[in-house]
Amino acid sequence: MTATHRSTDAPLLSVEDLSVELRVGEEMRTVLKQVSFSIEAGQTVGLVGESGSGKSMTVRAISRLLPEGAQTSGRIGFDGLDVLDLRGEALRKYRASDVAMIFQDARAHTNPVRRIGDFLTESMILNGKIGRKKAEQTATELLEAVGIHDAARRLKQHPHELSGGLLQRVMIASAVAARPRLILADEPTTALDVTTQAEVMAILKRMQQEYGMAMLFITHDLELAGAVCDDTVVLYAGEVVEQQQAKRLHHDPLHPYTAALVQARPDINQRADRLPSVPGHPTTAYEAPAGCAFAPRCRLAQERCRETKPELVAIGDHGESRCVRAVELRGTLLMSGTTPLTADTEEAAL
Amino acid sequence: MAPTGAFLARRVGGLLGTMFVASFVVFGALYLAPGSPLSFLTQGRSVTPEAIAQLEAQYHLDQPFFMQYLIWLGGVFKGDLGSSIIFGDSVSNLLSQRIGNTALLLLVAAVLVLLVGLFAGLKPGVFSESVMVAATAAMAVPGFVAAVVLMLVFAVQLGWFPSYGMGDGGFDSIWHLTLPAVALAITSIAFVARLTQNAIRSEMRADHVQTAISRGLPYRFIVQRHVIRNAAMPVLTAAGLTVAGLIAGSVIIEQIFQLGGLGQFLIDSVQKKDFPVVQAICLIYVATFIVLNTLIDIAYTLLDPRVSLGKKAS
């Protein structure tokens, strides 16, 4: 449960102690460990982490798109439904009208052999049971809503005839077509150049507000999350290490990892002799050591960090953190000289 | 989505170009043989002066090499493939009596490959594992081995099928062609079945299928319109190529079952040193092969909009 929005109504989406194991060859590998957070109706929550943190798997678990052989435990509740238990018709309906996913690489996620028009209308016709003409009209309106103006021409084209940015807008149009209550956006702008990124984000936010949809926004970009989301959840090695209001997180991170993420991004206003980076490499859940998963890379780590597994605790009424030293280090994490970066890179490498 | 005219023209141009080169090779092979063309053509026989004169006239041996080729090529276009040294008859006549048998064999084998191969590949579930094991084993069995085994079991031991000949037409011919067609098709069936299975499996895991699933589309629709439709392209291309490959295998099969087609005639003519016939049959096989490959190429572009349109992203 997010610490900042204590609402008396039940949240739209609640992820409770979600753990996911993937089958790789002969073994099962943990990628998510007891992840919990929730999203209210209309709210935007950011899920931030590097590769291997498990953010993609979280979103796939919510839309039930995990790879074959994956095992889940915990609960995902959507407006009273137990998502992990859904089967058959109920599952289809959940996917068709309740949640919709926007994928990162639009080009890979659209069928190159079918037209854009088919891509947009197939769901409307099959799920919404409306006729072809009406579906095409709606598709045209949707394309215009996402800023594609020669919609009639575009409908007849194939994906390879559109640029990446246009395709991503089409992907967004397709996702919002059924007016889902929750959008799952998996790094929707990562593959785009910066200018296009800004345009697409603007369109996404506008449609979200217009249709009153909640959004789970995945990114590795803390600053983008700060601009777009209400709350931010930070994942590391398959666990939640921090949750906080998005804007505050930037100035007042509660976990050394978050602070490192904030500092690693070059600030145009500052001079630096060296770009700070976090030594070592991001860990996945199954590679994480005992104790705190971030300890090997954390300069502020102490013995107790390596020995016992830290719990996620609320810090005041601002957020939660999985650092045993969070209260103690509060407010100091961003000061230079106390960066959580280890001086010795070799020490940090696993 | 019709391919552009320029694209088609290029393909057909390529076809013609390859045909020219291939026909040149078939023609020029005569000069590769040891000795002079004349001595090669008459080898192992006692020949009358009239026969020699006839050969010289047929091959225009007095003309320069390239002229000979052009004259020969001109003749080919008019349907004149020369005269057989053994039979004396026009080669075209001799071939036209036999080409029907070959065509029928290839037709039956092709139908088997496409029907059984595609069907076996599409059936998911329990069948798939055993089908794949059987397919891998079948692909190691050469056509002639399959023919020999089939003949042994079904013709000699069980007597269900005849072991040679073409029969009397209609169903009798189909009955006679059963063993040969199966022997010819076995390896290709296995190949097509595996290919189809793999294509379907890999398409099921494709990203765009994930999108379709995430939109809550019905499973059946996804399989039909997304998976099969997309897998069809490489599968049909490969299936077409294997059918073209049936041509090569048919030569030996015809010989084994004495089917009296072009393949058997080719082998006979080599043994009897009837070179004009050898040349003509080689030319027909190669030309058919080239045309088939080009047609498959074009068919592929009709199916895949990325290739045919060739427009850039805008």
Added chain:
Amino acid sequence: MTTTSIVTQAPSKKMRPRLSFISGIGLTGQISFWVIIAVALIAAVGPYIVPADPNAVDLEYAYYPPSQWFWLGTDASGRDIFSRLIVGSRTALLGPLAVVAMATVLGTVLGLVAVWFGGWVDALIVRVIDAIFAFPGILVAILATALFGAGLPAATIALSIAYTPYIARIVRSAALRERNLPYISALQVQGRHGFAISARHILPNVSGLIVANATLCFGLALIDLAALSFIGFGVQPPTADWGAMVGGGMSGILQGEPLEAIAASVLIVITVAAVNTLGARLVQRSESRA
């Protein structure tokens, strides 16, 4: 865009097997490899330790059933089938080996030359390759038999020409990919000679793929050569050869003595299956390592 990670994940370590050149091909690949080694050993050593003279004709013993002297019985001419099968392993392996060796050398050279010189040289070579590809292997071999008479050498050379396109195309497309990589330009700038670059730098990166496809061609060549011997165009009597034995065994089948044909067929199928499986695994391995 934030860059917070400087290194990507460490690959999980696996135990490295000792014979590393056949690692990574799975159980079926390993089995196939050893089957081929076994056949090669038989081919090398077998002819010296055959129980009976493979060419000894004795019509009194025609179609003799399996016994302690003739482990698989005799053929129509009274020759020991078992000994002939052992001797036949030689042509079964040497023929395809010659074909593949020649086709690989020719194909590799053509592919590298086409890519290195580019332009009209490339266009010409592509046309030539396409033209050769229009001739199925068997057809070229039959044509060669018509021109030069029956026999293994003519058939082998004909098949190696017919198979050159397979290798040439693969080498060419792989070399095209490599050619465009920056390290090649770097070498050029350093003044290295074209041939040296091709041989020393491009070739090793392409070699895995070549070996894999050459193995598959070996299987095809084995089948083709056996088929040719079957109809009497390849290996000539009295030399023992599996394909020829299937052909010779045909009359036996019609008379109720199928052992020669069946035994030879089984050996052909086993060897081809092993070669095909090994080839497929090698292709998989070269793709995963690419």
